[in-house]
Amino acid sequence: MDFALTKEQEAIKKFVKDFCIREVLPIAEKIEEESKIPDELIQKITQFRLFGIPFAKEYGGSGSNYQTSTIVLEELARYCGAVSMLVGVNYLTSIPIDLFGTEEQKLKFITPLATGKAIGSFAFTEAGTGSDPRSITTKAVRDGDNYIINGAKRFITASDKDGIIVFFAKEGDSVSAFIGSKNVPGYTVPKPWEKVGMHGVALTDIIFENYVLPKENLLGASGNGYNILLDTISLGKLDSAALVLGCAEAAMDEAVKYAKERMVKGKPMTQFQTTQCLLSEIVTLIESARLMLYRLAWLADQKKNIRAESAMTKVYVTEAAMEATHKAFKIHGAYAYVKEFRIQQLLRDVSLGEIVEGSNEFQKIIHAQSIIK
Numbered sequence: 141m142d143f144a145l146t147k148e149q150e151a152i153k154k155f156v157k158d159f160c161i162r163e164v165l166p167i168a169e170k171i172e173e174e175s176k177i178p179d180e181l182i183q184k185i186t187q188f189r190l191f192g193i194p195f196a197k198e199y200g201g202s203g204s205n206y207q208t209s210t211i212v213l214e215e216l217a218r219y220c221g222a223v224s225m226l227v228g229v230n231y232l233t234s235i236p237i238d239l240f241g242t243e244e245q246k247l248k249f250i251t252p253l254a255t256g257k258a259i260g261s262f263a264f265t266e267a268g269t270g271s272d273p274r275s276i277t278t279k280a281v282r283d284g285d286n287y288i289i290n291g292a293k294r295f296i297t298a299s300d301k302d303g304i305i306v307f308f309a310k311e312g313d314s315v316s317a318f319i320g321s322k323n324v325p326g327y328t329v330p331k332p333w334e335k336v337g338m339h340g341v342a343l344t345d346i347i348f349e350n351y352v353l354p355k356e357n358l359l360g361a362s363g364n365g366y367n368i369l370l371d372t373i374s375l376g377k378l379d380s381a382a383l384v385l386g387c388a389e390a391a392m393d394e395a396v397k398y399a400k401e402r403m404v405k406g407k408p409m410t411q412f413q414t415t416q417c418l419l420s421e422i423v424t425l426i427e428s429a430r431l432m433l434y435r436l437a438w439l440a441d442q443k444k445n446i447r448a449e450s451a452m453t454k455v456y457v458t459e460a461a462m463e464a465t466h467k468a469f470k471i472h473g474a475y476a477y478v479k480e481f482r483i484q485q486l487l488r489d490v491s492l493g494e495i496v497e498g499s500n501e502f503q504k505i506i507h508a509q510s511i512i513k
């Protein structure tokens with residue numbers, strides 16, 4: 141058993157940290173306030189090839205693995221959750237194509253996603269369902285050599301940005317997966333939702349109205365969408381867990397900094413045992429969550445079936461991240477409650493983890509089924 145990062149992982153972690161200190165940190169507040177990641181920053185992420193870490197070189201990726209992409213997303217989130225989320229959504233869109241696509245589809249669609257030429261979206265949630273994808277109502281009807289898509293998706297990350305979308309629709313009674321382009325005829329996005337956290341990456345609904353796709357854009361076998369979805373979000377949970385874990389680490393950094401600087405009765409707060417206990421609890425939560433997360437990434441790299449493991453890990457990491465961030469919030473006292481301090485933003489950002497990619501209650505049910513089967 142080896143708990144150390146490899147030399148390559150250490151190097152990329154340092155590389156991402158330096159990149160963030162140089163390019164992300166100076167504009168992190170602007171991203172939060174303006175709810176936009178500047179195109180120049182996206183170009184730099186592209187230039188440093190962060191969009192394609194776990195994908196093969198022949199499709200424009202780095203040929204690395206999920207352990208490394210998890211470390212990258214965690215480190216990005218330590219400096220800006222939204223930036224990590226944007227990179228993560230390109231992974232999430234590429235994963236189902238990597239797992240189920242034809243060679244032609246991989247070359248055509250993963251390459252622009254992995255090289256940052258396209259921004260991805262992955263759409264299963266609808267107004268009537270988020271945690272239970274079998275209840276989706278968007279319809280795909282075969283018409284000669286095409287599919288005609290009608291319906292609406294809700295709460296889709298980056299669906300306003302040009303690029304590639306993987307989405308799910310009902311073909312008769314079963315669910316199929318499709319690959320399409322965004323912002324083309326038949327595809328419209330209403331005004332973005334005003335999110336409370338993760339500013340910088342828009343969240344919009346999508347309306348498909350007689351959206352036409354060639355039959356070659358069916359992903360995997362017709363009717364196999366439910367399996368494609370489950371395998372994809374099992375790997376996607378690595379990204380959402382890494383995202384909130386990185387934000388919780390930022391909360392820890394803020395709490396340590398604040399406690400060292402804040403003087404109470406002539407002493408820094410770090411001298412008080414109540415503060416020391418909270419700091420110890422925060423670090424224990426983060427370290428234990430990280431062990432779970434890296435183990436999941438390792439299992440993913442061994443190509444194991446991680447449906448149950450990813451559900452368990454997503455619950456643990458997102459709840460630990462939330463608890464750690466809340467404790468860091470408490471260390472700040474009243475300063476936690478004013479916008480001048482970053483900790484309030486981190487608490488809003490981290491709260492996403494327990495909801496996204498299926499509520500934690502549903503994750504527990506998925507995990508429990510593997511225990512009692």
Ligand SMILES: Cc1cc2nc3c(=O)[nH]c(=O)nc-3n(C[C@H](O)[C@H](O)[C@H](O)COP(=O)(O)OP(=O)(O)OC[C@H]3O[C@@H](n4cnc5c(N)ncnc54)[C@H](O)[C@@H]3O)c2cc1C
Pocket residue numbers: 261262263264265268269270271272294295296297298335338343492495496497498499500501502
């Ligand atoms: C910032 C953000 C980004 C997102 N990005 C994407 C994206 O890119 N793509 C995408 O497809 N989706 C995305 N989503 C949607 C997200 O994945 C869903 O919101 C999530 O899966 C939860 O679904 P829901 O909102 O419908 O909650 P629900 O499923 O309605 O759950 C709400 C509560 O009700 C409980 N509940 C629901 N149904 C049952 C039941 N049958 N029995 C018992 N309890 C139940 C749940 O456990 C939970 O506590 C995003 C959401 C957010 C907030």
